Each structure stands twice: as C-alpha cells, then as structure tokens.
Amino acid sequence: MSNPDKAINYFHINQKQLTEAYLNLLRIPSISTNPDHKADMVKAAEYLSKTLAELGFERVEIFQTKMHPILFAEKRSSNPEAKTLLIYGHYDVQPVDPLDEWKSDPFQPEFRGENVYARGASDMKGQVMASILALESVVKTSELPINIKYLLEGEEEIGSPSLDKFIIDNADMLSCDMILNPDAGMVGMNQPTLVYGLRGMTYFEVRVDGPKADLHSGLWGGNVANPATVLSEIIAKLHNPDGSVAIPGFYDRVVPLTDDERKQIAANKTSDQAFLDITGSPALYGEEDYTPLERQGARPTLDVNGFYSGFIGDGAKTIIPAYAKAKISCRLVPDQDPMEIYNLAKNYILSIAPDTVRTKIFLHSAGPAYLANDAPGAENLVEAFREVWNAPVTFKREGGSIPVATVMLQELGVKSLLTGFGLPDDGIHSPNEHQHYPTWLKGIEALIRFYLSFGEE
Numbered sequence: 361m362s363n364p365d366k367a368i369n370y371f372h373i374n375q376k377q378l379t380e381a382y383l384n385l386l387r388i389p390s391i392s393t394n395p396d397h398k399a400d401m402v403k404a405a406e407y408l409s410k411t412l413a414e415l416g417f418e419r420v421e422i423f424q425t426k427m428h429p430i431l432f433a434e435k436r437s438s439n440p441e442a443k444t445l446l447i448y449g450h451y452d453v454q455p456v457d458p459l460d461e462w463k464s465d466p467f468q469p470e471f472r473g474e475n476v477y478a479r480g481a482s483d484m485k486g487q488v489m490a491s492i493l494a495l496e497s498v499v500k501t502s503e504l505p506i507n508i509k510y511l512l513e514g515e516e517e518i519g520s521p522s523l524d525k526f527i528i529d530n531a532d533m534l535s536c537d538m539i540l541n542p543d544a545g546m547v548g549m550n551q552p553t554l555v556y557g558l559r560g561m562t563y564f565e566v567r568v569d570g571p572k573a574d575l576h577s578g579l580w581g582g583n584v585a586n587p588a589t590v591l592s593e594i595i596a597k598l599h600n601p602d603g604s605v606a607i608p609g610f611y612d613r614v615v616p617l618t619d620d621e622r623k624q625i626a627a628n629k630t631s632d633q634a635f636l637d638i639t640g641s642p643a644l645y646g647e648e649d650y651t652p653l654e655r656q657g658a659r660p661t662l663d664v665n666g667f668y669s670g671f672i673g674d675g676a677k678t679i680i681p682a683y684a685k686a687k688i689s690c691r692l693v694p695d696q697d698p699m700e701i702y703n704l705a706k707n708y709i710l711s712i713a714p715d716t717v718r719t720k721i722f723l724h725s726a727g728p729a730y731l732a733n734d735a736p737g738a739e740n741l742v743e744a745f746r747e748v749w750n751a752p753v754t755f756k757r758e759g760g761s762i763p764v765a766t767v768m769l770q771e772l773g774v775k776s777l778l779t780g781f782g783l784p785d786d787g788i789h790s791p792n793e794h795q796h797y798p799t800w801l802k803g804i805e806a807l808i809r810f811y812l813s814f815g816e817e
C-alpha cells in the first residue's frame with residue numbers, strides 16, 4: 361500500500377471518531393464579535409491547541425492579544441531538508457441571528473441529507489479541521505515529509521485587528537516555504553478551486569465646498585453653484601458610456617487577460633441569471649467587452665460607496681447645501697499601483713471641477729492587487745485535487761481581497777494557496793450554514809495527498 365493509501369485508509373477506518381473531533385469544535389460558540397462569548401473563544405483556542413499537541417506538535421503556544429488569542433503550533437519532520445508549510449485559519453464564527461430561521465441549534469451540529477448544519481461548519485472550522493484530520497491520518501501512518509506550522513486566529517470575522525502586527529512581530533517564527541489558506545472555497549461541487557487573483561483597492565473621499573453655510577435657496581438659488589449638483593456632475597464623468605472608467609491612465613498598467621485565463625474563467629459555470637438572483641438588480645451593468653465573471657475578478661472598477669449632501673431628514677427644507685461629499689473606491693488588478701491610481705483620480709477630478717466651488721480629495725487607504733498563480737506548492741495541490749476529483753481544477757480570480765494573504769506576502773515573502781472545500785451555497789454568515797460532507801471528505805483526502813506529495817521528490 362502506498363503512503364497516501366495507508367493514510368486515506370486510516371481516515372476511513374476512523375472516520376466516525378475523526379468527524380466527531382470536527383463536531384466538537386462546532387459545539388463551541390466562538391462568536392468573536394460578542395463579548396459574552398469571550399470564554400468560548402478561549403475554549404476554542406484551547407481545544408485546537410490540545411488537538412495539535414496530541415498529534416505530536418513540538419510547540420503549541422497561545423498568544424494573548426487585546427481581544428482573542430492567536431494560536432501558533434509547529435511540528436517538524438525528521439528530514440532536516442524538509443520544506444515548511446504554514447497553514448492559516450480562523451476559529452471564530454459570525455453571530456447566529458436571526459436565530460428563529462435556523463432549523464436546528466447552530467451550535468448542536470446536525471446531519472441532514474448530505475450536509476452538516478452548524479455555524480462555522482463551512483466558514484471555517486470545517487476547513488481548519490479538514491487540514492488537521494488529514495494531518496493526523498498522515499502522522500499516524502507514515503513519516504511526515506514536511507514541517508507544519510499553524511497560525512490560527514480568533515478575530516477574522518471582526519477584521520483581524522491583531523493579526524498584521526502579530527505577523528510583523530513574529531516573522532521569524534512564521535517563516536515558511538508555502539502557505540495554505542483554506543478560507544476561500546470551491547466554485548461548485550465537482551470543481552476543486554484555487555483562487556489565484558485578488559483585487560487591490562484605492563479608497564478616497566471627495567469633498568466639494570460652496571457657500572460658507574447652507575443658504576436659503578429662495579434668496580440665493582441661481583446665483584451660487586450648488587455643491588450637490590457639482591459633485592453629481594463630477595461623479596457622472598468618472599465612467600464612459602460603455603461602462604469603463606474615464607480617468608485618463610486608469611487602465612495603463614492593467615495586465616491583459618490571456619486567452620488561457622479567459623478559458624479558465626469561463627469554465628466556472630455561474631450564469632448571468634445567478635448574478636441577477638444574488639443581487640436582485642434588474643440588469644447587469646459593466647464594461648461591454650468582458651463577461652460578468654471577468655469583470656468580477658479580473659477587471660478594475662470604480663464605485664461610489666457613499667454620497668452625502670444637504671438635508672436628508674424627513675420632510676422638506678429649502679437650502680443650497682454648503683458642501684457635498686462622496687466616498688469612492690477603486691478595485692484594482694495587477695499591475696495597477698494603488699498610489700498612482702489615487703493620483704490619477706485626484707488630478708482628473710481636480711481638472712474637471714469648476715472654480716465655482718472648492719474641491720478637495722483625500723486618501724483613506726491603498727493596497728495592491730495580488731496574483732498568485734505561481735504560489736509555491738500550487739502544482740502539488742492541483743495534482744492532489746485532480747487525483748481526488750478526477751476533474752479539472754478551476755482557477756479563480758476573486759473580486760474582493762484577502763488581507764492576510766497580502767500581509768503574509770509582504771512580511772514572509774510567500775504567496776498563499778487560497779482554496780477550501782466550502783461551496784457557494786453553504787450559507788456562510790447566514791442561518792442554516794452547512795458543509796457538504798462528501799466534499800469535506802474529498803477535501804481531507806486531497807490534503808493527505810498534498811502533504812505526502814513532498815516526500816516523493
């Protein structure tokens with residue numbers, strides 16, 4: 361029997377008891393945003409550290425933060441040449457409200473059909489436990505061919521306020537050759553997925569000031585420019601009629617999509633109708649020359665996120681507002697430079713702003729896009745997926761960002777393998793969150809093959 365077969369066999373023989381270890385973690389209500397669950401957060405971190413210690417991890421340490429603990433653990437291979445894999449995960453979950461929409465207790469996991477229902481079943485206790493149980497199956501049946509490090513945080517669902525500093529302060533401890541982040545997910549049940557692109561962002565605010573205070577529109581209307589009108593005109597000039605962004609130079613550094621990439625993206629079978637159903641919009645809108653999936657992850661955008669001026673209370677008030685404000689963000693793709701985009705936007709907006717008002721622009725934040733089709737270990741993971749699913753791997757560009765991957769690239773110099781075994785309709789963050797159990801089992805088998813693939817070189 362080959363090593364993967366031995367380990368997979370171990371998992372199947374012990375499947376019931378190993379699944380129970382997953383269900384036990386789901387039973388801990390580790391809701392990070394709710395102070396009433398502070399003790400549950402500690403309980404979840406301790407449960408995971410105990411689990412890893414029992415697997416023979418030489419170092420298992422819980423670090424206190426201002427809010428919820430970060431767990432670090434390390435297990436070394438007996439091979440001094442072995443590569444090091446860092447696995448990132450989070451053990452916190454979202455709140456469960458509205459509770460009455462749950463068909464079963466969110467913290468009493470229940471099997472219904474092919475799914476396990478519980479808060480965190482998919483996002484992401486299921487993924488963390490899949491990585492641990494795959495590791496157990498390897499450790500119990502053969503030599504571990506790689507060093508494994510775990511970084512598990514309890515603040516992901518509240519924006520990871522402690523994580524950046526922790527990574528910066530502990531870069532040596534976290535040093536590694538590869539990073540596995542299974543917090544992404546699959547595009548469909550038979551489509552194992554690797555996310556290879558994340559968009560970056562430039563976020564800024566435009567403020568247009570007119571009169572020194574709100575004016576009586578009967579006395580002054582028709583004699584001074586209205587900041588709300590002026591800002592609306594500016595915003596209207598930020599896009600061309602074909603849906604593209606009108607800021608000169610905005611697309612100059614955008615890496616064009618190759619035919620191969622377009623094919624890979626098209627392999628994701630999500631339909632336009634699905635986009636309409638999810639958004640509830642009457643029609644899709646965007647750059648004419650690209651498909652909705654391409655626009656979602658591979659093209660840059662500009663959006664007004666907030667727009668404020670004048671009187672917005674109930675009833676009527678006749679004024680010319682003193683000022684108008686808009687919050688605007690651009691989602692960026694490789695190789696756009698977030699500060700360059702800010703300066704291009706600023707110069708363009710100032711150039712079209714009339715001198716009947718005073719226009720100011722300031723920056724909120726700027727972060728680069730991220731492309732990781734060459735993340736170390738990707739070939740091994742893709743091969744493991746192929747063996748288990750017998751289907752081509754989907755390479756996906758994500759529309760949003762995964763800040764931890766960007767920080768790890770900056771601080772540790774390693775790109776992350778962004779994947780996971782959750783499905784798009786798992787209801788993460790919603791009532792009746794669930795994990796498709798057969799997919800979870802396949803995920804464990806894939807990770808077993810992935811870990812062991814480093815021993816054959």
Ligand SMILES: [Zn+2]
Pocket residue numbers: 450483484516543
């Ligand atoms: Zn998550």
